[in-house]
Amino acid sequence: MGIDNLQGDGFLTTTLDQAIAWARKNSLWPMPMGISCCAIEMMATASPRFDISRFGSEVMRFTPRQCDVMIVAGTVTYKMSTVVRKIYDQMPEPKWVISMGACASSGGMFRSYSVVQGIDQFIPVDVFVAGCPPRPEALLHALIELQKKVQREQTGDKTARNEKIFIPESVS
Amino acid sequence: MTQAVLDRLTELCPAAIAGTSEFRGELTIIIHAPALLTACRALQSDPALAMDMVIDITAVDRYRAEQRFDVVYHLYSLKHKRYVRLRVPVDADPPAVDSVTGLWPAANWHERETFDMFGITFTGHPDLRRMYMPEEFEHHPLRKDFPTMGIPDSLPLPRR
Numbered sequence: 001m002g003i004d005n006l007q008g009d010g011f012l013t014t015t016l017d018q019a020i021a022w023a024r025k026n027s028l029w030p031m032p033m034g035i036s037c038c039a040i041e042m043m044a045t046a047s048p049r050f051d052i053s054r055f056g057s058e059v060m061r062f063t064p065r066q067c068d069v070m071i072v073a074g075t076v077t078y079k080m081s082t083v084v085r086k087i088y089d090q091m092p093e094p095k096w097v098i099s100m101g102a103c104a105s106s107g108g109m110f111r112s113y114s115v116v117q118g119i120d121q122f123i124p125v126d127v128f129v130a131g132c133p134p135r136p137e138a139l140l141h142a143l144i145e146l147q148k149k150v151q152r153e154q155t156g157d158k159t160a161r162n163e164k165i166f167i168p169e170s171v172s
Numbered sequence: 173m174t175q176a177v178l179d180r181l182t183e184l185c186p187a188a189i190a191g192t193s194e195f196r197g198e199l200t201i202i203i204h205a206p207a208l209l210t211a212c213r214a215l216q217s218d219p220a221l222a223m224d225m226v227i228d229i230t231a232v233d234r235y236r237a238e239q240r241f242d243v244v245y246h247l248y249s250l251k252h253k254r255y256v257r258l259r260v261p262v263d264a265d266p267p268a269v270d271s272v273t274g275l276w277p278a279a280n281w282h283e284r285e286t287f288d289m290f291g292i293t294f295t296g297h298p299d300l301r302r303m304y305m306p307e308e309f310e311h312h313p314l315r316k317d318f319p320t321m322g323i324p325d326s327l328p329l330p331r332r
Contacts, residue, residue, distance in 0.1 A: 078327040079306065085330035113313055113322025114304075122330045 021154030024068075024094075025147040026056040031067035031091060033084060036074030038101040038133040045136040055143050064090040069146065070123075071139070075103040076116045088123050096150070098142050099125045102132045130169040142167045174199035177256055180221055184214040190261075200257040208260055209270045215247060215256070216275050223247040223256060226272075229282035231290045235316040240264035241292060245272070262292065271297040289314035 030052075034042055045052045052058055061067070064087045076084055088097070099119055102108035105128045107117035119125060126149060127142045134142075145165045152160040177199060178192055188207035193200045203211050215223040227246035234240055239261035247256050262269050271294035272279045283294040285303040291312035294300060302309065311318055311326060 078329065079304075082330050112320065113318070113327075116329065122332055124332070 015155075017155050021151045024154060025150040027059075028055075028057050028068045028096070028143065028146065028150070029059040029061070029066060030057050030098075031064050031070040031087065032060045032062065033070050033072045033087065034074060035072070035076065035080060035084075036103065038073035038103070041133040041136055042071060042073045042100065042139060045139045050136040050140065052140065052143070055140065055147065057143060064088070065092065067091050068094070069096040069098060069143075071098045071100055072104045072119055072123075073100040073133075075108065075110055076119050077114050078116055079114075081116050081119075081122055084119065085122055094153075096126045096146055097123055098127045098129065098139070098146065100129045100139060100142070101134055102130065105129070108132060125164065127165040127167060129167040134167070134169070138167055138169070174254070174256075177221060177254065180218065181211065181214060184218060185210050198255065198257060200259055202259045202261070205260050205262050205269050208258075209272070209275075211258070212245075212272050212275050222249045222251040224250055224276075226276040226278040226282065227255070229272075229279055229286055231286050231292055231314075233290060233314065233316045238263065241267050241290060243269050243286065243292060266293060267291065268293040268295055270295050271300075273297055288312070291315065 032039070032042060044050060046058060046060060070088055070091060072084065088095070099105045103110060103115070104119050107115050109132070116122070127146050129138050129142045131138050142165070145167065149160055149163060149165060174194060174197065178201065181201065182189060185207065188203050188211040189201060190204050191202040215221050225248040227248050229246070230244050232242040232244060234242060241262045241264065243260040243262060245258040245260070247258065248254070260269055267290070269292060271283055273283060273294070274296065280297070280299070281303065283297055284299070284301060286292055287294060287300055288302040288304055289312060301307070305313065306327065309326065311323060313322070
């Protein structure tokens with residue numbers, strides 16, 4: 001017996017950080033913040049055709065307490081902004097935010113006094129997804145990019161936390 | 173059919189009517205603001221008119237020196253199955269018109285919405301609070317002199 005045995009079949013050596021990152025990134029439970037039409041595409045992403053559970057994110061429960069990533073899917077008005085922020089505050093650390101679609105990312109077509117021109121004005125956003133609405137593939141792309149970011153963060157990349165990822169509009 | 177409505181209203185309260193217009197069979201009656209309640213009471217209670225339903229109450233900002241706002245009422249008679257539209261011109265400062273909530277309870281929220289968006293006071297309204305905008309908001313967004321993108325820092329955002 002000794003350390004030599006660990007290099008045989010059935011064993012894999014890694015660092016604890018790597019193992020935690022691997023576990024964490026493959027079970028990013030979303031908080032579905034569906035507040036307008038983008039939510040329909042988010043639901044389609046969870047459907048068998050696109051199947052978000054391939055990436056470990058199928059647990060869409062409407063409670064922020066057990067969520068890792070908030071998917072803001074829709075137009076955020078000033079009145080709604082306090083609600084979005086409150087739900088974000090209730091999520092446990094570590095947490096991430098996907099800003100899905102033009103409205104959440106920039107106000108979209110609503111150049112108006114009542115709509116917040118980008119949710120990054122009041123919550124930190126990790127991934128911006130273009131599209132009106134984005135296709136389910138684009139949301140899955142965002143999730144995959146977020147997984148890579150979670151991996152980088154956990155394995156000591158200090159700049160990764162504040163990194164912004166931009167998903168361009170998908171061409172189909 | 174619209175002529176019958178106009179004739180009957182002229183019979184009941186001739187002083188209230190400031191003018192009329194018709195477009196594609198839709199009758200619009202312009203009402204003097206002080207006589208609004210008299211006209212509405214007649215429209216509601218007279219059996220030949222029987223306007224028992226408020227479809228919508230809103231306003232138009234004409235953005236002119238006199239009679240800046242038009243308050244618009246859409247009424248419907250379930251009995252006779254016909255519509256009538258009332259237009260009530262009101263002056264700008266302060267814009268005020270009598271509330272018709274006492275006649276049609278459905279007018280309550282329509283008048284609150286019009287108050288929120290245009291700042292028109294409905295005298296005698298039981299609960300004239302803002303409908304959409306936050307309570308502490310100071311402006312009226314659907315007025316022509318309100319900028320489309322709003323007034324900076326007039327709506328609070330949560331801390332970053």
